[in-house]
Amino acid sequence: MTLRQKLSGIPLYMQILIGMIAGIIIGLIALQIDGGVTFVRHWLQPWGQIFIRLLQLIAIPLVFISLIKGMTGLKDISKFSRIGGKTIGIYICTTVVAILLGLAMGMLVQPGKLVNHEQVAHLQEHYHTVAEEKKLAAEQTREQGPLAFLTDIVPNNIVKAASDNGKMLQIIFFAVFFGLATLALPARKVQPVIALFDSLNGIILKMVDYIILFAPWGVAALMAGLITDFQGDTSIFNALAVYALTVVISLFILLLFFYPVLIHFFTRISPRKFIRAMYPVQLFAFTTSSSAATLPVTLKTVENKLGISEEVSSFVLPVGVTINMDGTSCYQTIAILFIAQVLGIDLSFSQLCIIVAMTVLSSIGTPGIPGGSYVILAMVLTSVGIPAEGLALILGIDRPLDMLRTAVNVTGDAAVCAMIDSAPQPSAE
Numbered sequence: 001m002t003l004r005q006k007l008s009g010i011p012l013y014m015q016i017l018i019g020m021i022a023g024i025i026i027g028l029i030a031l032q033i034d035g036g037v038t039f040v041r042h043w044l045q046p047w048g049q050i051f052i053r054l055l056q057l058i059a060i061p062l063v064f065i066s067l068i069k070g071m072t073g074l075k076d077i078s079k080f081s082r083i084g085g086k087t088i089g090i091y092i093c094t095t096v097v098a099i100l101l102g103l104a105m106g107m108l109v110q111p112g113k114l115v116n117h118e119q120v121a122h123l124q125e126h127y128h129t130v131a132e133e134k135k136l137a138a139e140q141t142r143e144q145g146p147l148a149f150l151t152d153i154v155p156n157n158i159v160k161a162a163s164d165n166g167k168m169l170q171i172i173f174f175a176v177f178f179g180l181a182t183l184a185l186p187a188r189k190v191q192p193v194i195a196l197f198d199s200l201n202g203i204i205l206k207m208v209d210y211i212i213l214f215a216p217w218g219v220a221a222l223m224a225g226l227i228t229d230f231q232g233d234t235s236i237f238n239a240l241a242v243y244a245l246t247v248v249i250s251l252f253i254l255l256l257f258f259y260p261v262l263i264h265f266f267t268r269i270s271p272r273k274f275i276r277a278m279y280p281v282q283l284f285a286f287t288t289s290s291s292a293a294t295l296p297v298t299l300k301t302v303e304n305k306l307g308i309s310e311e312v313s314s315f316v317l318p319v320g321v322t323i324n325m326d327g328t329s330c331y332q333t334i335a336i337l338f339i340a341q342v343l344g345i346d347l348s349f350s351q352l353c354i355i356v357a358m359t360v361l362s363s364i365g366t367p368g369i370p371g372g373s374y375v376i377l378a379m380v381l382t383s384v385g386i387p388a389e390g391l392a393l394i395l396g397i398d399r400p401l402d403m404l405r406t407a408v409n410v411t412g413d414a415a416v417c418a419m420i421d422s423a424p425q426p427s428a429e
């Protein structure tokens with residue numbers, strides 16, 4: 001049996017965990033032997049960088065294509081004009097709440113600050129250029145005035161915007177604009193474009209699949225590099241444990257407090273009934289780590305157990321799977337703050353605003369598959385000037401968090417579905 005065949009029998013998340021452990025061991029060994037650090041730097045770290053570059057490479061096409069596909073997909077649904085606006089509005093509101101919760105928790109707990117001060121100074125030195133560039137950019141923004149952030153979102157040249165991973169908001173702006181214009185035109189005129197984006201979306205998702213398959217190797221290489229950068233310091237593991245705990249607590253706040261409150265105030269369903277009905281769906285999402293794969297179960301449950309009309313669920317839930325990722329958005333915010341804290345990067349208020357805006361918009365482009373948010377995370381990190389290599393810190397322990405945030409994602413979709421169903425429906429005319 002070849003190594004590849006042996007590995008293919010192990011679930012990917014286990015492979016990533018094994019990759020992380022292997023990377024740590026290699027890094028620790030490298031610190032002990034002469035020339036070990038140089039070996040890691042020259043022969044291993046490049047593989048990690050290739051992994052990160054692949055994630056960054058696919059980010060713009062993924063977000064661009066899936067955003068347009070998501071928006072134009074709404075065209076087929078006649079109900080869009082009646083409940084579409086309300087559905088999307090509520091989805092965006094719940095996502096913003098999830099992000100603000102993540103922001104509050106990340107800033108309150110500050111898990112990344114648990115890393116040894118000396119290490120942070122060392123890493124700061126290592127990422128010196130990035131820190132300097134950021135400082136410069138912050139100064140420029142200050143000089144340009146408070147609305148510079150808005151001006152920056154509107155591209156003056158789409159090709160130029162697409163050539164810079166840091167300009168993702170401009171790409172999102174163009175995609176939304178394009179999607180709106182497509183929706184406004186008669187279906188027969190835009191049908192070929194919709195079909196094209198549909199098929200492009202399939203291809204891009206396949207590419208994401210391939211990149212994620214490379215994750216165990218990428219994580220091993222990045223982790224070995226980080227361990228040598230950290231010079232074997234283990235305070236990072238305490239920080240990592242607190243980070244994971246912060247994510248878990250925040251996700252439970254959404255599950256056990258936020259959604260029940262929404263259900264209580266905005267639906268005819270009792271929160272207890274909702275929680276009970278959702279339990280099997282959450283379990284399914286938890287085990288598969290894919291909100292897209294859970295969709296049939298979510299649909300059946302909200303219709304059969306919560307009595308939601310098929311007319312509403314068949315529109316609200318598929319849209320939710322595409323654009324609404326509360327758990328993912330909350331986790332991403334904490335992850336970004338954590339990585340910035342570990343690398344000793346202080347985020348300015350305007351950068352925090354960019355993080356919120358990008359996370360809201362890019363959650364629309366996050367595929368509902370295991371690890372679907374890695375690409376988006378790499379992209380948001382790049383956009384605010386945090387080295388995407390920091391991803392290696394969190395990917396190794398990501399699977400359990402992915403399982404939990406997927407459970408939150410599907411619960412959020414169902415909660416909004418119940419809200420739409422309970423709201424007075426405008427007439428079909």
Ligand code: ASP
Pocket residue numbers: 289290291292325328366367368369370371372373374402405406409
């Ligand atoms: N696994 C998540 C989902 O399917 C996406 C992610 O956060 O990676 O909803």
